[in-house]
Amino acid sequence: MYPRDPFFKNKPYLTTRSLQPDNQETPIHFLENGETPTGLTYRRNHFPFPTLSTKSYYLTITGSVKTPITIQYNQITTMPSRTVTAVVECSGNKRAHFRPKVFGEQWKDGAISQGTWKGVPLFHLLQIAGVQDSVHEVVFEGNDSGIKKGQHVPFVRSLPLKKAMEHDVIVAWEHNHKQISPKHGFPFRLIVPGWYGMASVKWLKTIRVVDHPFSGPFQTDDYVYYPHKNNNEEAVPVTVSHVNSIIQQPLDRQILQLGQHEIKGLAWTGEGVVISVEVSVDDGETWKTATLHGQPRQFQWIKWSYSIVFEKNREYSIKVRAYDSNGHLQPDTAFWNQKGYGYNAVSQIKIKVE
């Protein structure tokens, strides 16, 4: 009567938020430490997918450089490489939890995945081209484009030069040990570990070094924290991923039987590493330290768990908060902002024991 056949191994699916553009969440409640399978890696697009071929594909490095260069696909993949396993999280992840609610894609907890990326360090490419002294930022243009506020625009983002020169920032051509899939940035994707996902430009076409602050709709309109409802004052650009966590089990509003249960989940942060995860089963009155599974690693999520015996038939409010090595912890209330970025309030669910 019980599962014998591989058919009966239930598998999770991406959760479809929209199809135009293709926005699909990772089923993060059902994943473990390690790489998110490519087919379950979240997809967040601004425009239709570009269709590209390696045959005639080249990457251009231009702007304020000594020698503008053009590199063919087959050249770049023979360059010295670096491999990084990292969380990439959409800055709109968990947007649906903001109160008051905000407009935009209503991501729950799954606009995040962990993957292994192999590529050439960006600083190596910039060294070859020769960066001039006046340089301010490096601008990355993807091959994806479309209409935004009445204008046809490509997806373009910049990084400060200092960030761009960090050794973990790579121009990747492999994802999870294979050629990057067309839906995740093939042939090249910039990977900026520790920063929210908008920085990791897909379908990378051009790298342009500039001597002025770059402004474009995805730099100075979207992906900016606007803390006030009715004005755009005190705006701050979205950069590093906040310390954060998810409760994978139990599920919110689940009904459990009396007895022993495991509360488990994942925790991550953009800078430093997660050093502790705490669990409360009394709505935040008292906190206990969860077990971390494995060694905390920079840029990676870590599995945590906490075992508990539920002895009474009643409701429990469960809260979870992660701390990182830079002294950041998840706040009780998220930092509200107009466009709903960077949600990282204490994770919470309610369950009932009966």
Place this chain on the structure above:
Amino acid sequence: MYPRDPFFKNKPYLTTRSLQPDNQETPIHFLENGETPTGLTYRRNHFPFPTLSTKSYYLTITGSVKTPITIQYNQITTMPSRTVTAVVECSGNKRAHFRPKVFGEQWKDGAISQGTWKGVPLFHLLQIAGVQDSVHEVVFEGNDSGIKKGQHVPFVRSLPLKKAMEHDVIVAWEHNHKQISPKHGFPFRLIVPGWYGMASVKWLKTIRVVDHPFSGPFQTDDYVYYPHKNNNEEAVPVTVSHVNSIIQQPLDRQILQLGQHEIKGLAWTGEGVVISVEVSVDDGETWKTATLHGQPRQFQWIKWSYSIVFEKNREYSIKVRAYDSNGHLQPDTAFWNQKGYGYNAVSQIKIKVE
């Protein structure tokens, strides 16, 4: 640059709510009139999937009958058949919308699908067995079983004899023109069009005619409306699907451009047919009649749409309500009940035009 390749046809996925048991939602925001593809048909299980084979499979009809009978798989599929295209909706569909929140699987709008089922009318089987005069109900046992409140129990449900004798109630062996898939009830599934999905027992094993009201955990504990938070008074069994609708487009909290847009979705009801769908774009102040696409058919959902020009940069609260031929309409507020069944309040979203 734009999609040419079938690869780039974005497809929706089931939304995974839990894996043990396997509970997955249909991506209903992205479907049209007609059959929901089997791979996108929602799955709601109480227990692990049973593994069954047609080789030794038979259906037993027993209890208060003149001649208890056992029918082999190959016999039943040669019997006179009836084909029904019907919505099957979990009674917990939209549970996540209840306020105050209730415990149980947090289904959003997708615990519903439409399929075509072919099988032998149940009344035909009951006539062969010969139903005795004292009969009260007909009890259906599935091959799925597991632990519920400390007891090992199978999934069992009953129907009043009157309902069981209706010609559209069938013992199906085909779903969407193929053998029923193992995850959707293979080899036999009872289909009770117009009733919530718990009545359509999967992996049907035994039909037992009884002369007393049947009580089992899925009949008198679950699948009962308990209208009061702190007591079980005025309990009413869950039966017919309520008149209901979904807004497929725009998505909740979507940001739209000025100009013409189509608001569209689906509407359905358990008894009778949907006769009208109304749309309000001013939070319910005024209502306009939507266009129904196609002829309303019993047991089937119907696509509706409403075209509008958004002329102002502001927020809009959009509401939708369906009426059926029995005079039912979606209420402003859902009928709250402890276990969260039958949610059918007016559908609503907010959008922003900019």
